[in-house]
Amino acid sequence: MSFLFRASMTLAPLLFAASMFAETPVDRRTNIQTLNTPRSFPKIESKAKWQNHAREIREQILVSCGLWPMPDKTALNPKTFGKIFREDYSIEKVYFESYPGVFVAGNLYRPTAKGPGPFPGILNPHGHWDNGRMADKEEGSIAARCIHFARQGMIAFSYDMVGYNDTFFPDNADTSNKLNFYERHRRFANAPSNLLWNINLMGLQTWNSIRALDFLESLPDVDRTRLACTGESGGGTQTYILGAIDDRLATQAPVVMVSHTMQGGCSCENAPGLRIKFSNVEIAACAAPRPQIIVGATGDWTRDTTTVEGPAIEQVYKWFNAQSSFRYSTFDFPHNYNQTSREAVYDFFGSVLKPSHPASKETSYTREPDADLRVFPDGKLPSHAKTEGELISFLISQSKMQLAKLTPTNRKSISGFKQTMLPAWRHTLQVEEPKGQVIAQSVYLKTSANYSTEKLILSRKDRGDRIPALLFSPLEKAHRWTAILVHPEGKSAFVGKDSTPVGLVQALLAKNIQVLSLDTFLTGEAENHEVSSARKQADLFFTTYNVTDTQARVQDILTASAFITKKRRGAKIAVCGMERAGLWALLASPGVDAVVADCNQLDVSSDDEWLQSDLFVPGLRKLGGFETVTSLAVPNPAFLHNTGTQFSTGNLNQIYALHPNNSLTLARERASSAKVAEWIASLK
Incomplete structure (x- = not known):
């Protein structure tokens, strides 16, 4: 036996004689795919076949993320405080528990002077900006889009990726405010043994997004029939992953991420087994027939949005007679979620969600100082916060308890056991x-x-x-x-x-x-x-x-x-x-x-x-x-x-x-x- 973590040699030519075979497709032994391997959209001839394919994709996402069977949804225990009033919107600090003792933090932007609601609710995951949800630059501003959503008459929630700003473990606290958030982000569950339990960064972040949607949906002034999600780059990945597995989203807008040539470069986008058979283009298409806009940029891996990815996904919408519910655009910029890209999303969301003031053009705004937006600026979490190790132990115990509950105790319960676990076996x-x-x-x-x-x-x-x-x-x-x-x-x-x-x-x-x-x-x-x-x-x-x-x-x-x-x-x-x-x-x-x-x-x-x-x-x-x-x-x-x-x-x-x-x-x-x-x- 060779121990798994000592392999480090280059590939060698095959020893098989090619003459043995009538056809010689690429040999699987040396055909190693990477995140940069170009992918083709599958040839699927009917709506029914697509629906079966989409079901397989959804199951694979959940299995890869360690969410099959789905964990119990425990109390969120949300806390909302520190309200800031501006002329036509307000901003609040928020945190909730996605798992007991695991805190997700962010900011809630609400419209003011727009009546009592209920209003559409928009989740806003962010990409891998150096300062996460605090990003405010020409290439992309989380504050700009959340403020404009509020001005349109929608409630916007911006929340952290794991490891960024206020969403962290107490053993990874940044008391000096000098930590590289991306480095802290990538630390979670890196021990090889975690792979055996499908405990990974993508799984935790996907679960946080599900629970963020739970939080948004729970607000009394949010219309739960008009929920949406939009994010850029790594936030775009979070958007279409959530859209594929959670049909509560009425619409979505993944920006500069849906690509047939690059599938995502961070561990928060790469769970085991996820893309052996499927690509991001297929995952994004799982939202059909719900309305969706994808936005690309000529200066990154989404440059072919209007010629490759867009038309491929549009074919799926056509099977549902819903092509008018899908839109795709490419703008001549480097990797971004800039004002031009944001305005394309404002226009689309306005047409779908029907807010009270569906203006697609962005107006000037003032971004609040970081100190006024931070939830745990001193790096101190509530006393019952779980460390990374405690969360991993909790997730393993939870998996064992789920299996114990599923284990058949009579002949009748065997069928339910197989119904849940056979898809898990296949994937x-x-x-x-x-x-x-x-x-x-x-x-x-x-x-x-x-x-x-x-x-x-x-x-x-x-x-x-x-x-x-x-x-x-x-x-x-x-x-x-x-x-x-x-x-x-x-x-x-x-x-x-x-x-x-x-x-x-x-x-x-x-x-x-x-x-x-x-x-x-x-x-x-x-x-x-x-x-x-x-x-x-x-x-x-x-x-x-x-x-x-x-x-x-x-x-x-x-x-x-x-x-x-x-x-x-x-x-x-x-x-x-x-x-x-x-x-x-x-x-x-x-x-x-x-x-x-x-x-x-x-x-x-x-x-x-x-x-x-x-x-x-x-x-x-x-x-x-x-x-x-x-x-x-x-x-x-x-x-x-x-x-x-x-x-x-x-x-x-x-x-x-x-x-x-x-x-x-x-x-x-x-x-x-x-x-x-x-x-x-x-x-x-």
Whole structure:
């Protein structure tokens, strides 16, 4: 095993012979995506298909941000004070608790002399300006837009990114007012173990935005049917992420951020798994058919808004017959949310939200001094404020409690458990069922006295995967079950000289069971040490855009299963993983008919084990680990052996016991090939 955080080598050329393949799409082993990899909008032909696609995007956002299942919304305990009156608007200081003891702060701008309301409410997340929500310059001013919104007859709430100004942890207080806010912003949850729980900066910031909308909606003078959000750059990311997962927004305006060439450069925009399959353009399109305007600039990564991103999103609005609800513009400036860009948003919001004074032209304003806007200028939070470590402990405990509540206690509750956790499994493992997409290329076919041996290359259309495999088929009276075998060394672990079956394959063939052995991702023929070393899986940005080795191997198992299903109609599939590959088999178990897994006496209490390169999957502990995943396969037969004393099976045993025909077999010691073959042969 190689430890995950020591990989640092350059990519090497592939060892596969290109002549093997009729088509050679980019090989997934060396095709490493980054935030700057250009992305294409998917070809989706109908409204119904888009709605399914958008649902997948929403689920992925929530899983990546550690918000699936959604946390309980605890009391906000909002405090509003320090009111400043100006001629036609007022400003107040605000803080609330997004989680107990976690404070989000900002300023509330209200219209005056515009009647009692209720008024539209506008959330205003900010970008990565040096001084956050205090930014007031020609390129962008949070105060300018909030004041103008108030003058239009709307209530605007400007709140901090995590780590900026007044939103921080007591152990990161800036008592000297000299701290670089961006550096403090990037500090949250940087320990590698947090990846296992999907605890990340983007997740906390997204939750803060949800709770900021809760706060805005709770105000008696806010019309909850006329809520909106707009932000620039990183605030633009917050805008379309919130719009994708929270349909309370009546309209939104992400500014200088929706791009097909750059997806966001901060950890607050890059949660694990988020953009392996999806791009920001697709995420922004999830708001359809609700009204939206996107604004680009010729001097940054949104320069193609009017020719690429805008028309792509507009197509989605057309499927809803709502193209008039979508607008896009590009202005000739560097990266900005300047007066020209703001006025485009004022005009659009005015047409949608119908404020009492929908003027699109900005008038002069006076920005208040920082000292009059700061909520905790002395760096002192309320006494019950959580430290960063306390929040992380709280989030882990919350995840465990959510799983405990979901754990089935009777047969009826199993369906609810699966309804919640199967999407979490799919998005955490980044797997799909490749229906009708498996391509099998035969390399050779040999026939022996009692069986045939076929060398295959399995792949999925347009995925860049190539899975070398050996298919051993009895010539007569084949058993109903096919066994798919995986091993850390690949298929060579199951054969001798000239691919002659030995060990487990021999034992299975003796019982007339068809066998498919695989070289899963970067094993066997596909192994390449230089490529493996270059895949820096622990880097948060890597896992935002690329699958880990384990995720790829689990998908390979499911791809092989789809191949057998297509080849042998009516066949049942048992996946059998030996040594550490037994754990990959467990992770694939919800997608097959039975599983035999060598649990390798894994100590599931050790984060170091979960972080090993051959097991690492972001969010796997949040998912509930191997027990939860295997529970999703209930009532399918499962044989877990070599569990030792540290591999937890208590919950799994209880869930399987809910079925009258308990099909779970457990063994602390490693099972022999004969025992495994006997177990598979006994399956009905």
